[in-house]
Amino acid sequence: MNHDVLLEVEDLRTHFFTRTGVVKAVDGVSFTLDRGETLGIVGESGSGKSMTALSLMRLVPEPGGRIVSGRIMFDGEDLLLKDSSEMSVIRGREICMILQDPMTSLNPVLSIGNQLMETYRSDERHSSRDLWERGVDLLRKVRIPAPEIRMRAFPHQMSGGMRQRVVGAIAISRMPSLIIADEPTTSLDATIQLQYLRLLKDIQKETGAAIIFITHDFGIVARMCDRVAVMYAGRIVENADVSELFYNPQHPYTEALLGSVPDLEQDVEWLTSIAGQPPNLDDMPPGCSFEPRCPYAFGRCVEEYPREFLVAQRHRASCWRLDDTG
Amino acid sequence: MTRYILRKVAEAIVTLLGLSLVVFSAVHMTGDPARLLLPVRIDASEEVYEQLKEELGLNRPFMVQYYTFMRDLLTKGDFGRSVRSQKEARHLLVERIPATLQLAAAGLFLSFIIGVPAGILSAVKRDSIADKIGKAVAIFGLAAPQFWVAIMVVILFGAYLQWLPVYGAGGIRNLILPAIVLALGPLAAMMRLGRSSMLDILDSEFVKFARVKGMRESIVIWKHAARNAVIPLMTFGGLTLAGLLNGSIVVEQVFAWPGLGRMMIEGVTQRDMPLVQATVLVSGFFYVFTALVVDILYGFADPRIRDAN
Amino acid sequence: MTQVERHEESAAAEPLIVAENVKKHFSVTRGLVFRQTVGQVRAVDGVSFSVPQGQTYSLVGESGCGKTTTAKVVLLVESLTSGTLRFEGRDVSAFTPDQLTEYRASVQAVFQDPWSSLNPRLKVESIIAEPLTAHRRLTKAELREQVLSLLEEVGLHPSHAYRYPHEFSGGQRQRIAIARALALRPKLIVLDEPVSALDVSIRAQIMNLLKQLQIEYNLSYLLIAHQLATVRYMSHKIGVMYLGKIVEEADSHDLFDNPRHPYTRALISASLSSRPGVEREEIVLTGEVPSPIDPPSGCAFHPRCPSVFEPCADETPVIESIAEGHIVSCHLYQQGGR
Numbered sequence: 001m002n003h004d005v006l007l008e009v010e011d012l013r014t015h016f017f018t019r020t021g022v023v024k025a026v027d028g029v030s031f032t033l034d035r036g037e038t039l040g041i042v043g044e045s046g047s048g049k050s051m052t053a054l055s056l057m058r059l060v061p062e063p064g065g066r067i068v069s070g071r072i073m074f075d076g077e078d079l080l081l082k083d084s085s086e087m088s089v090i091r092g093r094e095i096c097m098i099l100q101d102p103m104t105s106l107n108p109v110l111s112i113g114n115q116l117m118e119t120y121r122s123d124e125r126h127s128s129r130d131l132w133e134r135g136v137d138l139l140r141k142v143r144i145p146a147p148e149i150r151m152r153a154f155p156h157q158m159s160g161g162m163r164q165r166v167v168g169a170i171a172i173s174r175m176p177s178l179i180i181a182d183e184p185t186t187s188l189d190a191t192i193q194l195q196y197l198r199l200l201k202d203i204q205k206e207t208g209a210a211i212i213f214i215t216h217d218f219g220i221v222a223r224m225c226d227r228v229a230v231m232y233a234g235r236i237v238e239n240a241d242v243s244e245l246f247y248n249p250q251h252p253y254t255e256a257l258l259g260s261v262p263d264l265e266q267d268v269e270w271l272t273s274i275a276g277q278p279p280n281l282d283d284m285p286p287g288c289s290f291e292p293r294c295p296y297a298f299g300r301c302v303e304e305y306p307r308e309f310l311v312a313q314r315h316r317a318s319c320w321r322l323d324d325t326g
Numbered sequence: 327m328t329r330y331i332l333r334k335v336a337e338a339i340v341t342l343l344g345l346s347l348v349v350f351s352a353v354h355m356t357g358d359p360a361r362l363l364l365p366v367r368i369d370a371s372e373e374v375y376e377q378l379k380e381e382l383g384l385n386r387p388f389m390v391q392y393y394t395f396m397r398d399l400l401t402k403g404d405f406g407r408s409v410r411s412q413k414e415a416r417h418l419l420v421e422r423i424p425a426t427l428q429l430a431a432a433g434l435f436l437s438f439i440i441g442v443p444a445g446i447l448s449a450v451k452r453d454s455i456a457d458k459i460g461k462a463v464a465i466f467g468l469a470a471p472q473f474w475v476a477i478m479v480v481i482l483f484g485a486y487l488q489w490l491p492v493y494g495a496g497g498i499r500n501l502i503l504p505a506i507v508l509a510l511g512p513l514a515a516m517m518r519l520g521r522s523s524m525l526d527i528l529d530s531e532f533v534k535f536a537r538v539k540g541m542r543e544s545i546v547i548w549k550h551a552a553r554n555a556v557i558p559l560m561t562f563g564g565l566t567l568a569g570l571l572n573g574s575i576v577v578e579q580v581f582a583w584p585g586l587g588r589m590m591i592e593g594v595t596q597r598d599m600p601l602v603q604a605t606v607l608v609s610g611f612f613y614v615f616t617a618l619v620v621d622i623l624y625g626f627a628d629p630r631i632r633d634a635n
Numbered sequence: 636m637t638q639v640e641r642h643e644e645s646a647a648a649e650p651l652i653v654a655e656n657v658k659k660h661f662s663v664t665r666g667l668v669f670r671q672t673v674g675q676v677r678a679v680d681g682v683s684f685s686v687p688q689g690q691t692y693s694l695v696g697e698s699g700c701g702k703t704t705t706a707k708v709v710l711l712v713e714s715l716t717s718g719t720l721r722f723e724g725r726d727v728s729a730f731t732p733d734q735l736t737e738y739r740a741s742v743q744a745v746f747q748d749p750w751s752s753l754n755p756r757l758k759v760e761s762i763i764a765e766p767l768t769a770h771r772r773l774t775k776a777e778l779r780e781q782v783l784s785l786l787e788e789v790g791l792h793p794s795h796a797y798r799y800p801h802e803f804s805g806g807q808r809q810r811i812a813i814a815r816a817l818a819l820r821p822k823l824i825v826l827d828e829p830v831s832a833l834d835v836s837i838r839a840q841i842m843n844l845l846k847q848l849q850i851e852y853n854l855s856y857l858l859i860a861h862q863l864a865t866v867r868y869m870s871h872k873i874g875v876m877y878l879g880k881i882v883e884e885a886d887s888h889d890l891f892d893n894p895r896h897p898y899t900r901a902l903i904s905a906s907l908s909s910r911p912g913v914e915r916e917e918i919v920l921t922g923e924v925p926s927p928i929d930p931p932s933g934c935a936f937h938p939r940c941p942s943v944f945e946p947c948a949d950e951t952p953v954i955e956s957i958a959e960g961h962i963v964s965c966h967l968y969q970q971g972g973r
Contacts, residue, residue, distance in 0.1 A: 092540025219907025260839035
C-alpha cells in the first residue's frame with residue numbers, strides 16, 4: 001500500500017512553566033498520519049491528548065505554555081517555523097478543529113449565518129449574495145432543515161445536536177485536509193452522537209480529509225478510527241492499527257484500560273481496574289511513568305523510560321517487556 | 327423585539343407611577359407644608375393658616391391631593407411653585423437640567439471611551455507593563471476621594487497653571503475639568519470590570535473556536551470577544567449615567583456648576599418642598615429612563631435576552 | 636455468583652421501595668403581574684418500578700427523559716404531582732415527621748460531579764461525619780472511629796480524613812462521597828451518573844467498589860445513567876425511559892440480548908461497542924427528543940420510530956407483559972397488534 005503522508009509529528013514537547021515547576025504536558029510525542037486516514041488519540045484527562053491537538057494548531061495557552069521542541073511536518077512544511085500570520089492562514093483552511101464542547105463553540109451574540117460566512121470573508125472578496133449562498137449550502141451539507149431560516153437564527157435558538165452540526169459545517173467550510181475532533185460528542189446523547197459520527201464519516205468520504213479523534217472513549221475509536229495512539233502522562237505508549245490494538249495490546253496500560261471498560265455485548269462479573277492514580281506531570285519519575293501502577297513492573301522500569309519497540313508492522317509500544325535483546 | 331420594548335416601557339411606567347406616589351407621600355410626611363411656609367416667629371393666626379391651607383389645597387384628602395398633583399403634572403407639566411422664590415418649579419428645572427445633562431454626558435462619554443478599550447487591552451495584554459500601569463491608574467481612580475481630586479484639579483489647573491476655568495458653566499472649556507473629575511471613578515471601575523469580563527470571554531470556547539477557524543487576531547478580539555465583554559458593562563454604564571444625571575453634588579458644588587444636584591441641596595436646606603419634590607421626581611425619571619434604555623440596548627446586544635421574554 | 640444466580644435469588648427478595656404511577660409535572664407560567672399557566676412540563680408522567688433489597692434498578696434514557704426527576708422524587712427533593720411511593724411497604728406520603736427523618740437517613744445519594752458535591756471548605760472528616768452528627772448521638776471518639784472505618788471501607792487512607800477535597804483526584808472524591816452516603820448505613824443509595832465524570836481507568840474502580848459494598852451490606856441502588864455498558868455491568872433490572880415514561884423494563888441481560896421496544900433497540904444500537912469489528916444492527920434515529928411540554932400524540936416516540944404504523948399516532952400504547960419480568964409499551968406488542 002502506498003502511503004501518502006500528510007502529517008508527521010516528531011518528538012513534540014509542550015511544557016507549562018508555572019510557579020511551582022515545569023508541567024510536561026506533552027513530552028516527546030511522535031506519530032504520522034496519512035491523507036484521508038483516521039487516527040484516534042486515546043488517553044485520560046491529563047494525558048496530554050488535548051494539548052497535543054492544540055500544539056498542532058499552534059494554539060497552546062499563553063502565558064505559561066510553550067512548545068519547547070519537536071517538528072510538526074504538515075504537507076512537507078514544519079508548522080513550528082511558521083509565524084502567527086502564516087498560521088492563521090493555515091488554521092481553518094488546512095487544519096480545522098472541532099472543540100471539546102461544541103455547545104459553547106458558537107458565539108452567542110452573532111447569528112449562525114454571520115459565523116458561517118466570516119470564514120470565507122477572510123479569504124478573498126465575495127459578494128454578500130455569494131457568501132449567503134455558500135452559508136446555506138454548508139448548512140444543507142450538514143443536513144440542517146430549512147437552512148435559509150437557520151442562517152438568521154442565533155445559537156441559543158438551536159438544539160445541541162443542531163449546534164454541533166453548525167460547528168461541523170464551519171469546520172469543513174474550506175475543505176481542510178485535516179480535521180481534529182477533540183472529544184466532539186461527550187456532551188451528546190447516544191442517538192445524537194451516532195447521527196453526528198455518521199455525518200463526520202460522510203464528510204470525510206466527500207472531502208478526503210484526515211481526522212484525528214481526541215477521545216477517552218474506546219467506543220468512538222473502535223467505530224471511527226483506522227489507527228490508535230494511546231497516551232499516558234504526556235507520551236504515546238502504544239500505536240497500532242485499530243483491530244491490532246484491541247485484540248493484541250502490548251503495553252500494560254492499554255491492556256488494563258481495555259479490561260476496565262464494561263462490555264455492552266456480554267455480562268461481565270468483575271472488571272479489572274487499574275490501581276492508583278495517574279502521576280503528577282510536574283514530578284515525573286525517571287523511569288516508565290506507568291511503573292507505579294503496572295502489575296508487570298521490574299527493576300529496569302524504575303530506572304529508564306522504555307524506548308519504542310516495533311511489535312508488528314505498524315504496531316509500536318514503549319515497554320521494557322518487549323525488549324528481547326537484554 | 328417590538329414586544330420586548332413595549333414590555334419594558336410598560337414596566338418603566340409602572341415604576342414611575344410608584345415612585346411619584348412614594349415621593350409625594352414622603353414629602354407630606356416631613357411635616358405640615360402650611361406650617362413650614364408661615365414665618366416661624368410671627369404667631370400666625372389660625373385664620374391665616376387655614377386660608378393658606380385652603381389656597382394650597384392641603385385640607386383635602388391625601389389621595390385627592392395626589393390626584394390633583396399628578397393631573398397637573400401630566401396634563402400641564404406643572405410641578406407646583408417654589409415656596410421661596412414663588413417661581414414655577416418647572417421653570418427652575420428647565421434652567422438646571424441642560425447643565426446637568428451636559429456634565430453627565432461628558433463624564434459618561436469620557437469614562438466609556440477611555441475605560442472600556444483600556445480594560446479590553448489590559449485583558450488582551452495580560453501581565454504586560456501596560457496592564458500594570460492600567461491597574462495602578464484604576465486603583466487611584468477608585469480610591470481617591472472625589473472632593474479631594476476636585477480640589478487638587480482646581481488648584482493645579484485653575485489656580486497654578488491657569489489653563490482652564492474652574493467656576494461655573496459656559497463653553498467647552500468650562501466643562502473639561504468637572505467632567506474629568508466626574509469621570510475618574512466610573513472610568514476606573516469600567517477598566518477593571520472590562521478587564522475581568524474580557525478575561526472570562528477570552529477563555530471561552532467560542533473565542534478558541536474563532537481562532538481555530540482561522541480568524542485574524544483583530545477579528546477574534548474585537549468582533550468575537552469584545553462584543554460579549556461589553557454586555558455586562560452596559561448595566562454598569564446605565565447605573566453610572568443615572569447617578570451622574572442626578573447631579574454629582576460634590577462636583578457641582580466645587581465647580582459651582584448650576585445643575586440639579588445644587589438645586590436639590592438648595593431645596594433641602596431651605597425646606598422648599600415643592601422644589602425637592604420636583605428634583606427628586608426628575609432624578610427618578612432619569613434613573614428609570616436610563617434603565618429602560620439600557621434594557622433595550624441589552625436586547626439589541628444579546629439575542630438571548632431578547633428571546634427570554 | 637453469576638448474574639443468573641443473583642437474579643434467581645432476587646425473585647424472592649421483597650421490594651424495598653416501590654413507585655406506583657408516579658407523576659411530576661412542572662407548570663410553565665407566563666406574565667410578570669398576572670401569571671397564567673400556559674403549559675405543563677410532564678417531566679415524569681406515570682412511572683412505576685420497584686427496587687428489591689440488595690439489587691440495582693437502573694433508569695436509562697437520553698437527557699430530558701425524566702430519569703433525574705424520578706431520582707429527585709425518591710430523594711424527596713421534588714414532591715409528587717400524583718402517584719404513590721412505598722418504602723418497606725408503607726406509603727411515604729403518610730409518614731410522620733419522625734418516619735420522614737428515618738426515611739431520609741435510609742435513602743442516600745451519590746451524584747455525578749465529585750467536584751461540586753463536596754463542600755470545599757470542610758475537611759474530609761467533617762464531610763463524612765456530617766450525616767452522623769445530624770442523625771445520631773455519638774461521642775467524639777465514636778464519631779472519629781466511624782469516620783476512619785468508613786474511609787477504610789471505600790479504599791482511602793485514615794490520614795485522608797484531615798485533608799480538604801481539593802487535594803484529591805476525581806476518583807478519590809467520589810470515594811469520599813460514597814463514604815458519606817454510607818455513614819448512616821442506608822438501605823437505598825440513589826446513584827446519579829456516579830462514574831460519568833470520571834476517567835476511564837477510574838470508572839472501573841468506583842463501579843467495582845459500589846458492587847462490593849452492595850454485596851457486603853445488601854444495599855439497594857437506584858442507578859441513573861446514560862452509558863449503557865455501565866448500566867449493564869451494574870444492574871439487575873433496567874427501565875428505559877422516553878419522555879417521562881418507562882417504555883420497556885426487563886432484567887439486565889434480557890434487555891440487552893432481547894430488546895423489544897424500537898427505542899430500546901435504537902439506544903442500544905447507538906451505544907458504541909467497545910470493540911472494533913462487532914457487527915450489529917444499525918438503527919439511526921432521525922431528529923431529536925421532542926419537548927415534554929407538548930409531547931407527540933399517541934405513542935410519544937412515534938415521530939422518530941422506524942417501525943411506526945397506523946395506531947401509533949392516535950392511541951397511547953398500554954404496558955404489556957411479554958415475558959417473565961419483561962414489560963414493554965409499544966403497539967407492536969399489543970394484543971391484536973402486528
